[in-house]
Amino acid sequence: MKVYRPVPLDTVTDAPALAPRHDAIERIGIVDDKLDPHLIDGVVDQLRALLPHASVKVWTKPTGTSPAPDSLIEEMAREVQVALAGVGM
Amino acid sequence: MTVNEATTLDADYDTLIEQFYAEGWTDGLPFVLPTTDRVDRMLDANGWDPDEVLGSVPPRGSQATRRLVAVNAVMAGCVDAHLPVVEAALLAALAPEHNLNGVTCTTHMCVPLVIVNGPQRTRLGFNATDGVFGNGSRANGAVGRALRLICWNLGAARPGDQDKSTLSHPGEWTFCIAEDEEGSPWEPLHVERGCPPGSDAVTVFACESPHSIVAIGSPENMLNRIVDHLSSRGSNNSEYRWGAGGQLLVTVNAEQAERFAADTWTKQDVKRYLWEHSTCKVRDRMDVGEEYTSEVGTRDGYLAQGLSWSDWSDPDADLTITPTPDDIHLVVAGGRSYFASVLPGWGPFGGFAATREVVASHTATEPAQSNATQPTQSNATQPTGSKP
Numbered sequence: 001m002k003v004y005r006p007v008p009l010d011t012v013t014d015a016p017a018l019a020p021r022h023d024a025i026e027r028i029g030i031v032d033d034k035l036d037p038h039l040i041d042g043v044v045d046q047l048r049a050l051l052p053h054a055s056v057k058v059w060t061k062p063t064g065t066s067p068a069p070d071s072l073i074e075e076m077a078r079e080v081q082v083a084l085a086g087v088g089m
Numbered sequence: 090m091t092v093n094e095a096t097t098l099d100a101d102y103d104t105l106i107e108q109f110y111a112e113g114w115t116d117g118l119p120f121v122l123p124t125t126d127r128v129d130r131m132l133d134a135n136g137w138d139p140d141e142v143l144g145s146v147p148p149r150g151s152q153a154t155r156r157l158v159a160v161n162a163v164m165a166g167c168v169d170a171h172l173p174v175v176e177a178a179l180l181a182a183l184a185p186e187h188n189l190n191g192v193t194c195t196t197h198m199c200v201p202l203v204i205v206n207g208p209q210r211t212r213l214g215f216n217a218t219d220g221v222f223g224n225g226s227r228a229n230g231a232v233g234r235a236l237r238l239i240c241w242n243l244g245a246a247r248p249g250d251q252d253k254s255t256l257s258h259p260g261e262w263t264f265c266i267a268e269d270e271e272g273s274p275w276e277p278l279h280v281e282r283g284c285p286p287g288s289d290a291v292t293v294f295a296c297e298s299p300h301s302i303v304a305i306g307s308p309e310n311m312l313n314r315i316v317d318h319l320s321s322r323g324s325n326n327s328e329y330r331w332g333a334g335g336q337l338l339v340t341v342n343a344e345q346a347e348r349f350a351a352d353t354w355t356k357q358d359v360k361r362y363l364w365e366h367s368t369c370k371v372r373d374r375m376d377v378g379e380e381y382t383s384e385v386g387t388r389d390g391y392l393a394q395g396l397s398w399s400d401w402s403d404p405d406a407d408l409t410i411t412p413t414p415d416d417i418h419l420v421v422a423g424g425r426s427y428f429a430s431v432l433p434g435w436g437p438f439g440g441f442a443a444t445r446e447v448v449a450s451h452t453a454t455e456p457a458q459s460n461a462t463q464p465t466q467s468n469a470t471q472p473t474g475s476k477p
């Protein structure tokens with residue numbers, strides 16, 4: 001019996017350019033969904049305390065519940081080695 | 090961006106069934122194996138190009154080729170003639186105002202409800218009356234589940250993964266109703282939303298499961314009971330009365346609709362009454378307490394952008410449950426009885442109703458009516474011609 005898979009075999013065709021990778025984390029990016037500024041501030045403070053040599057930069061999404069625009073994702077990919085984003089509202 | 094390849098598996102029936110479960114390719118319920126013969130026949134019957142892409146399904150973003158849509162429709166139990174309805178439901182769900190990404194990822198329990206209108210309801214055997222939100226109809230069950238399986242397999246809408254719903258509700262298996270147009274004295278939902286009379290269409294609206302309401306007596310008596318549910322605290326509509334708005338769905342059955350019509354209440358009259366009477370005061374929503382600190386921030390953010398429609402500086406100002414009466418969707422559905430229902434939405438965050446006409450194939454075979462409950466005609470006491 002021959003059947004189709006119900007899921008695609010996704011192949012990345014145009015991944016954005018990535019920031020250089022090093023052994024140590026130097027640049028961290030956070031996506032602020034504007035849903036909880038206190039949480040974001042707390043995460044930034046914690047990261048700076050834990051990784052004093054790393055820079056932490058926050059990008060803000062236009063809306064809290066829609067995906068970040070491609071331009072924001074591409075910019076983050078170019079600039080940081082680690083990106084933090086939340087899911088759920 | 091990704092590209093999708095059609096791939097096949099070849100094994101015996103039992104092995105494939107277990108592989109689908111093991112791979113997480115189904116929602117946990119039994120399913121129909123999407124054999125290449127069956128899927129290709131469905132595509133051919135509808136004249137579909139298998140590789141044409143209908144859109145990317147969030148949050149994962151896999152491309153919904155017509156072949157993959159048909160594969161998941163077969164798994165859900167669809168017949169060939171259901172496929173255009175599934176297509177319209179998917180396109181409606183992908184409309185920006187519906188915000189399927191947010192609807193899937195939210196911790197709220199909302200799920201896209203598919204509402205079917207037009208002659209296709211009777212032609213394809215959709216249930217619009219007795220037990221309309223429940224089981225018993227192949228068309229309701231299969232079309233609703235097809236959309237859910239597409240979200241499951243192409244959007245990765247899986248609990249604990251991208252689907253962050255705290256509780257969800259049984260509509261995540263399948264969530265599809267039809268409107269009882271024959272029992273309604275008013276214009277049907279899709280016509281109200283801009284489709285031509287007599288056309289086939291699908292509206293998708295993300296909402297909670299139905300809340301039952303005993304609504305009896307005069308029109309005002311019925312509506313006041315519904316108002317109490319619209320206004321009750323705890324729903325997203327009630328708690329987050331700010332931002333870009335929110336929407337609600339209310340169903341009344343044919344008997345109730347006739348009662349309204351007998352007293353010359355139009356659909357707009359009913360919606361306006363509900364809207365005008367489901368208000369609360371600003372002060373009633375200022376006591377949100379510490380546990381809602383982040384949401385207060387959200388409200389203030391919206392207010393700072395001028396996106397709220399109420400004067401929050403005045404504690405005595407009225408807050409409406411939705412921005413306009415038309416954000417309360419009114420559908421005639423269910424058996425003839427006392428019961429109406431309210432289905433709260435996701436509040437101002439999205440999941441808003443989106444409607445798409447169904448472009449049907451001329452060749453797809455329609456299902457045998459004996460396979461589906463078909464109470465739409467028998468339940469109606471008013472002929473279709475009585476509608477305005």
